[in-house]
Amino acid sequence: MKITDQEVLHVAGLSRLKLDEHELKRFLRELNAIVDYMDMLAQIDTAGVPETVHATMLTRALRQDIPERSQERAAALANAPSQREGKIVVPRVIE
Amino acid sequence: MRDYDIVIGLEVHAQLLTETKIFCGCSARAGLAPNSSTCPVCMGMPGVLPVLNSKVVEFGIRLGLATGCTIARRNVFARKNYFYPDLPKGYQITQYDRPLCERGFLEIEIAGTKKRIGITRIHMEEDAGKNIHDEHEPVSYMDFNRAGVPLLEIVSEPDIAGPDEAVAYLKELRQILMFLDICDGNMEEGSFRCDANISVKPKGVAAFGIRTELKNMNSFRNVGKALEFEVDRHIGILKAGGRVEQDTRLWDVAANRTRSMRSKEESHDYRYFPDPDLVPLEVDEAWIEEIRSSLPELPSAKRKRFQEEYGLPAYDADVLTQTKALADYFEQCSELLDSPKEISNWIMTEVLRVLNEQDIALPQLKVTPGMLTAMLTLISTGTISISMAKEVFAEMASSGRTAEDIVQSKGLRQISDEDELLGLVQGILENNPAEVKKYRQGKTQLLGFFVGQLMKATKGKANPNLANSIIKEMLES
Numbered sequence: 001m002k003i004t005d006q007e008v009l010h011v012a013g014l015s016r017l018k019l020d021e022h023e024l025k026r027f028l029r030e031l032n033a034i035v036d037y038m039d040m041l042a043q044i045d046t047a048g049v050p051e052t053v054h055a056t057m058l059t060r061a062l063r064q065d066i067p068e069r070s071q072e073r074a075a076a077l078a079n080a081p082s083q084r085e086g087k088i089v090v091p092r093v094i095e
Numbered sequence: 096m097r098d099y100d101i102v103i104g105l106e107v108h109a110q111l112l113t114e115t116k117i118f119c120g121c122s123a124r125a126g127l128a129p130n131s132s133t134c135p136v137c138m139g140m141p142g143v144l145p146v147l148n149s150k151v152v153e154f155g156i157r158l159g160l161a162t163g164c165t166i167a168r169r170n171v172f173a174r175k176n177y178f179y180p181d182l183p184k185g186y187q188i189t190q191y192d193r194p195l196c197e198r199g200f201l202e203i204e205i206a207g208t209k210k211r212i213g214i215t216r217i218h219m220e221e222d223a224g225k226n227i228h229d230e231h232e233p234v235s236y237m238d239f240n241r242a243g244v245p246l247l248e249i250v251s252e253p254d255i256a257g258p259d260e261a262v263a264y265l266k267e268l269r270q271i272l273m274f275l276d277i278c279d280g281n282m283e284e285g286s287f288r289c290d291a292n293i294s295v296k297p298k299g300v301a302a303f304g305i306r307t308e309l310k311n312m313n314s315f316r317n318v319g320k321a322l323e324f325e326v327d328r329h330i331g332i333l334k335a336g337g338r339v340e341q342d343t344r345l346w347d348v349a350a351n352r353t354r355s356m357r358s359k360e361e362s363h364d365y366r367y368f369p370d371p372d373l374v375p376l377e378v379d380e381a382w383i384e385e386i387r388s389s390l391p392e393l394p395s396a397k398r399k400r401f402q403e404e405y406g407l408p409a410y411d412a413d414v415l416t417q418t419k420a421l422a423d424y425f426e427q428c429s430e431l432l433d434s435p436k437e438i439s440n441w442i443m444t445e446v447l448r449v450l451n452e453q454d455i456a457l458p459q460l461k462v463t464p465g466m467l468t469a470m471l472t473l474i475s476t477g478t479i480s481i482s483m484a485k486e487v488f489a490e491m492a493s494s495g496r497t498a499e500d501i502v503q504s505k506g507l508r509q510i511s512d513e514d515e516l517l518g519l520v521q522g523i524l525e526n527n528p529a530e531v532k533k534y535r536q537g538k539t540q541l542l543g544f545f546v547g548q549l550m551k552a553t554k555g556k557a558n559p560n561l562a563n564s565i566i567k568e569m570l571e572s
Contacts (some may be wrong), residue, residue: 014364016178053171053369059377065113065150068120068134076133076239086129087236090180092228 002039003031099295099330102303103255103322107268109247109278110222110286111154116243117221118145118188118373123245125284129238137221137243139184145372147172151245152195152376154277155219156386158247159196161271161393162214166383167195170376172219175365180237181223189220189248191367195378201271202395203263212264213252222246247278253292253303258322262315265289270394274419282313289318294339295329304329305339309353312346321346324353397422405435414443420457427464432471441467445485449492461495462488470498477511478502480559511558516549516565519557523548524569534570542566 008027012019019027073086082089116123119136136143152170159166173191196217203210224242228235249268255261269287272278280287294306309325312318325344332339344353392400394416401412401422415425421442428438446467450460470487473479479487479502490501502508510516523545524531534541545566549557 010364014176014178014366054371054374056374058374059169061146061374062149062152062376063120063146065115065148066120067115067122070121070132071134073128073131073133076130076138084236086131087227087238088130089234090237091235092233093180093226093235 002035003028007031097330098298099333100298100300101257101326102253102294102296102306103257103261104253104292105251105255105261105264106290106292107249107251107265108222108288108290109158109249109272109280111151111245111247111277112279113148113150113154113245115148117148117151117219117245118243121240121243123243125241125286127240129236130240132240133242137183138239139182145188145370147373147376148245151219152378153386154245154275155195155217155247156378156383157275157277157390158249158272159199159217160383160387160390161275162196162199162201162217164196164199164214164217166378167193167197168378169193170195170219170378172370172373172376173367174370175367177365179223180235181226181242183224183239183242187221187223188370188373190218194218201264201267203260203267205259205263210254210260212254212260215250215252217247217249220246220248258319258326261291261322262319265315265318267394270417274391274394274397276391282315285313288313291318291322293322293325293329295326295333297333304333305341307339307341307353308343310343310345310356317346317348320351321353324351328353391419401425405429405439407435407439411436411439411443414447415439418457424457424464428468431464432468434471434475437471438468441471441488445488445492449489453492460492462491466491466497473498473502477558478509479507480509480555482555483507483509507556509556509558510553511561513561513565516557516561517569519549519552520545520562520565520569523552531570542570545570 005024005028008024008031009019012027077083077086077088080088111123113123115121116132116137119134121132121134121137124132136145156166158164170190171193172188174186175189175191176186178185194216197215199214199217200211201214203212222241222244224237224239226235226237251264255264269278269280269282272287273280278286282288289312291309291312292306293309294304296302296304307325307329309321312321324346329339343356345356347354397416398409398412401407401415402409407415416422424446425435425438425442428442429435432438446460446462449462450457453459467488470479470484470491473487474481474484479498483502484498486505487498487501487507490496490505491498494501527545527548530541530544534545542563546559546562549562549566550559
């Protein structure tokens with residue numbers, strides 16, 4: 001096992017997730033399976049193969065700087081659990 | 096002067112003057128109704144695809160070329176993951192190991208000495224939304240209009256050896272951005288933001304000290320004060336045999352000090368990875384050359400040219416090139432009248448004073464270059480005196496009328512008629528025999544008294560040079 005309990009809990013913390021004992025075991029298993037798969041890929045000899053970050057061959061997908069219609073504000077706020085004066089209300093974040 | 100070396104590196108975020116956001120067509124303008132400039136792309140809805148705004152790349156290349164950077168032919172966008180309410184997607188799209196520009200520099204000048212400050216990298220990224228904290232309730236309000244507004248992040252090398260150099264670097268960088276027309280440079284409103292990394296080490300020691308990061312400095316003044324404070328704080332700790340703690344600190348304007356943000360978050364665990372929604376961007380030579388050929392004259396080149404071409408002192412060249420508009424105004428005047436120093440003097444005093452008093456920008460100034468130079472011609476031909484001209488200028492600036500018109504209607508024309516002045520002086524000498532006697536006995540400082548009398552008699556309209564010489568002549572004959 002490459003990934004430890006501690007690492008799973010750390011990543012969960014960064015994602016604001018609380019895991020119970022059962023979930024922790026499940027993620028430990030799944031994350032390790034992913035890492036094992038990556039290890040397998042890492043065994044392939046890629047010397048001389050250029051780095052690829054995308055499967056398409058596009059290299060210049062650009063748009064012009066021309067304004068388009070934004071969505072209605074109601075749509076922007078539709079998923080917000082709480083709103084006030086057009087703004088989304090969230091629990092206080094203190095810097 | 097100090098036993099310590101100061102090491103500062105600066106990170107600047109410049110909001111770009113594009114019409115639209117970096118990855119969608121929503122307006123990038125500030126000041127719109129909250130959350131009205133949003134769409135599924137900038138709100139981070141599932142299933143949407145961001146598409147890069149070509150203007151952002153162009154602006155980035157412009158700055159890169161202006162600061163001597165190497166432009167990357169191949170660009171990759173990455174996701175920087177963190178969880179904060181101002182970030183609708185849960186990640187910021189930025190560039191990580193393949194920034195647009197690398198290894199540039201800009202030149203600053205401190206007390207006549209030039210110094211190069213290295214620029215490590217310039218990359219493109221999106222801004223986050225705006226967080227407004229309620230003062231009374233434990234809630235914050237989110238406005239996502241700013242989410243997705245394009246930014247350039249400009250990272251300097253740790254070449255900056257003190258707060259004064261940091262401020263000089265920022266001023267130069269801001270001026271370049273404004274000359275390139277890619278950022279409005281407004282620090283108070285956050286379109287030009289700065290974070291600093293600072294550390295201090297005993298002189299001569301090679302290893303860097305432990306650094307702190309400074310945020311929330313929204314003016315040049317605050318940058319200077321915050322850095323001064325940190326320098327003193329670090330040195331104080333080191334002198335007492337202590338250890339500086341690595342942390343992120345805010346400049347507290349009200350308390351005039353920095354304070355720790357005490358973030359428990361392991362904020363640097365950003366888990367960057369290439370953004371699968373965006374394809375790599377290839378920039379070809381032709382595009383770079385096209386942008387290079389359209390670059391305007393930069394502030395440093397303009398300063399140099401103003402000294403060489405117009406024979407202006409360094410100070411004048413510096414003031415006149417603060418903004419492109421002011422430099423253009425000067426040059427338009429100089430095209431109409433070959434008297435650069437005189438034009439410079441009037442711009443540095445009266446023009447800047449009026450802009451300041453009326454709280455306007457140059458395009459709103461009612462005194463056009465043609466009007467200013469016409470007024471200067473009235474001075475050189477002796478029609479009006481300098482002090483009259485100041486009155487005329489103020490009137491031009493408030494009414495927009497020409498100098499000629501104002502001189503006519505106010506009867507401001509100065510008296511340069513020798514016979515008329517002779518007659519008046521004659522009368523003044525007759526009315527003040529005691530003073531005449533004293534003057535002739537050697538109390539020559541009384542000259543000012545007689546000139547004053549003449550000015551009073553002419554309501555200030557006597558040509559001052561002529562008045563002086565006539566009075567002197569008559570007293571000494």
